[in-house]
Amino acid sequence: MAEVRLRVNGADRRLDIPPQVSLLDALREHLGLPGTKKGCDQGACGACTVLADGERINACLALTVQYADREITTIEGVDHPLQEAFVRHDGFQCGYCTSGQICSAIGMLAEHKDGMPSAVSEDPAAEGEELTDEEIRERMSGNICRCGAYNGVVEAVAEVVR
Amino acid sequence: MRTFDYVTATDVTTALRTVAERPGAKFLGGGTNLVDLIRENVERPDVVVDVTRLPLTGIDELPGGGVRVGAGVRNSALAAHPLVRTRYPVLSQAVLNGASAQLRNMATVGGNLLQRTRCPYFYDTASPCAKREPGSGCGALGGITRDAAILGVSEHCVATHPSDMAVALAALDAVVEVESIRGTRRVPVLELYRPPGDTPHVETVLERDELITAVELPAADAAPRSRYRKVRDRASYAFALVSVAAALRLDGDTIVDARVALGGVAPLPWRAAEAERLLVGAPATEETFARAAEAELAAATPQHDNAFKVELARRTIVATLRELQEHAAAGSAA
Ligand SMILES: Cc1cc2nc3c(=O)[nH]c(=O)nc-3n(C[C@H](O)[C@H](O)[C@H](O)COP(=O)(O)OP(=O)(O)OC[C@H]3O[C@@H](n4cnc5c(N)ncnc54)[C@H](O)[C@@H]3O)c2cc1C
Ligand code: SF4
Ligand code: FES
Numbered sequence: 001m002a003e004v005r006l007r008v009n010g011a012d013r014r015l016d017i018p019p020q021v022s023l024l025d026a027l028r029e030h031l032g033l034p035g036t037k038k039g040c041d042q043g044a045c046g047a048c049t050v051l052a053d054g055e056r057i058n059a060c061l062a063l064t065v066q067y068a069d070r071e072i073t074t075i076e077g078v079d080h081p082l083q084e085a086f087v088r089h090d091g092f093q094c095g096y097c098t099s100g101q102i103c104s105a106i107g108m109l110a111e112h113k114d115g116m117p118s119a120v121s122e123d124p125a126a127e128g129e130e131l132t133d134e135e136i137r138e139r140m141s142g143n144i145c146r147c148g149a150y151n152g153v154v155e156a157v158a159e160v161v162r
Numbered sequence: 163m164r165t166f167d168y169v170t171a172t173d174v175t176t177a178l179r180t181v182a183e184r185p186g187a188k189f190l191g192g193g194t195n196l197v198d199l200i201r202e203n204v205e206r207p208d209v210v211v212d213v214t215r216l217p218l219t220g221i222d223e224l225p226g227g228g229v230r231v232g233a234g235v236r237n238s239a240l241a242a243h244p245l246v247r248t249r250y251p252v253l254s255q256a257v258l259n260g261a262s263a264q265l266r267n268m269a270t271v272g273g274n275l276l277q278r279t280r281c282p283y284f285y286d287t288a289s290p291c292a293k294r295e296p297g298s299g300c301g302a303l304g305g306i307t308r309d310a311a312i313l314g315v316s317e318h319c320v321a322t323h324p325s326d327m328a329v330a331l332a333a334l335d336a337v338v339e340v341e342s343i344r345g346t347r348r349v350p351v352l353e354l355y356r357p358p359g360d361t362p363h364v365e366t367v368l369e370r371d372e373l374i375t376a377v378e379l380p381a382a383d384a385a386p387r388s389r390y391r392k393v394r395d396r397a398s399y400a401f402a403l404v405s406v407a408a409a410l411r412l413d414g415d416t417i418v419d420a421r422v423a424l425g426g427v428a429p430l431p432w433r434a435a436e437a438e439r440l441l442v443g444a445p446a447t448e449e450t451f452a453r454a455a456e457a458e459l460a461a462a463t464p465q466h467d468n469a470f471k472v473e474l475a476r477r478t479i480v481a482t483l484r485e486l487q488e489h490a491a492a493g494s495a496a
């Protein structure tokens with residue numbers, strides 16, 4: 001067993017767990033925060049996206065012990081205009097991918113603000129690419145939506161950006 | 163999921179000693195490959211030594227114009243760094259074309275280099291796989307090999323190396339710095355990986371207890387004009403069917419330096435030496451590009467269901483070189 005101290009949504013949390021427990025399972029099964037979803041449990045869907053010190057990560061491939069003393073934000077700790085925008089633009093159908101989409105979009109906006117290029121940016125050396133729909137799609141491609149609500153997701157993100 | 167011990171090291175010596183002393187130990191980077199493989203019971207370490215808190219996260223300029231990248235640098239930080247974006251655009255693009263933003267925020271340079279194949283039979287512990295269980299045979303041969311390699315395969319393993327980053331590093335002649343309790347050494351990326359032969363489980367020249375500490379990018383005149391082009395089953399968040407990292411330097415219309423490396427087609431990042439040989443000294447034309455691509459792929463040995471990769475690789479090489487040539491032409495006209 002390992003004793004791990006985490007900061008989750010602004011609160012100090014202590015856990016006694018074996019090292020193989022993923023951050024996703026720690027949140028859902030041990031800390032009573034089931035808002036973060038388990039889709040594939042292998043890094044392939046993005047449903048488990050949370051923020052670690054503001055950076056988006058896949059909680060299913062994160063060992064909790066590796067994130068000791070980091071500030072973790074889950075959908076339960078999010079209060080952001082994106083949430084209303086997702087509702088307005090039908091950015092979901094069943095909603096299973098939505099908490100991951102929203103945490104991912106928050107991380108994405110911060111990355112873009114910091115000047116992170118993307119695979120569709122024309123010139124990797126150029127700063128500050130505009131967030132076109134194509135850029136939003138590429139930067140949000142780590143979040144799969146089985147219901148195919150992608151057009152609504154792009155509209156919702158675009159509304160918050162523009 | 164099996165259990166294991168977890169050790170965090172904050173200095174390199176402790177990390178090296180711990181792994182050297184415990185035969186079942188593995189280094190742990192971002193965990194995006196290792197955690198998955200432990201969960202699938204493919205990797206079975208009894209202790210993981212977390213190397214992400216080691217002081218290996220710098221990106222520094224070297225005297226002479228090269229750049230040294232710490233092995234703990236996250237993939238996203240590597241792609242975003244101004245020195246990498248301006249001097250080695252092919253590397254920034256290759257990294258940005260791999261995985262997803264979430265995974266790139268987690269993955270490290272060292273872990274990316276040593277990620278294991280995505281051959282589905284390697285992941286499926288019910289199938290034979292000589293890479294997973296030495297001597298057990300190969301589930302892929304005679305099975306579904308659509309994603310398999312077409313160059314440099316052996317009769318024992320046809321799996322591809324999945325890294326995009328490593329393809330760019332191969333084109334750039336990058337050198338890996340390695341450290342163990344026995345000392346440090348430098349290994350060119352082109353000599354890091356071993357062809358599968360009859361030991362597909364032996365993937366690199368590294369010993370189990372050797373830690374990658376950095377990657378050195380040499381100064382290169384051609385590198386600022388370089389591109390990465392990746393073809394996959396969907397537009398993003400998928401491994402390469404074929405990818406090309408290339409750089410060209412022209413004098414007028416004549417090619418004076420050419421770098422071409424291929425991903426998705428071989429058990430290791432594939433430096434296309436034959437193509438380069440035909441490119442250098444030749445005019446930068448469509449015919450030259452096609453001849454170079456065909457010469458490189460003449461040795462291809464596709465499986466029953468992936469002959470399409472030969473044609474796809476040919477077209478992708480030509481398209482990448484054409485794009486570089488057009489950029490160069492536009493640049494000199496301006
Ligand atoms: C769904 C999905 C899609 C992906 N798509 C792509 C893609 O399109 N292109 C692509 O290139 N990659 C892709 N990846 C793979 C990803 O790039 C790798 O998982 C990642 O780069 C591994 O880095 P890591 O730090 O997480 O390694 P880890 O998982 O921590 O480690 C991987 C291996 O490296 C060893 N290791 C780690 N650091 C060191 C070191 N410093 N010295 C020595 N050994 C070390 C570990 O012991 C382990 O064997 C994808 C992954 C997933 C899950
Ligand atoms: S191709 Fe290689 S990795 Fe895949 S099953 Fe055969 S031996 Fe294993
Ligand atoms: S549950 Fe983590 S990526 Fe799918």
Ligand code: FES
Nearest residue numbers: 093095145146147
């Ligand atoms: S809304 Fe159903 S998976 Fe996205």
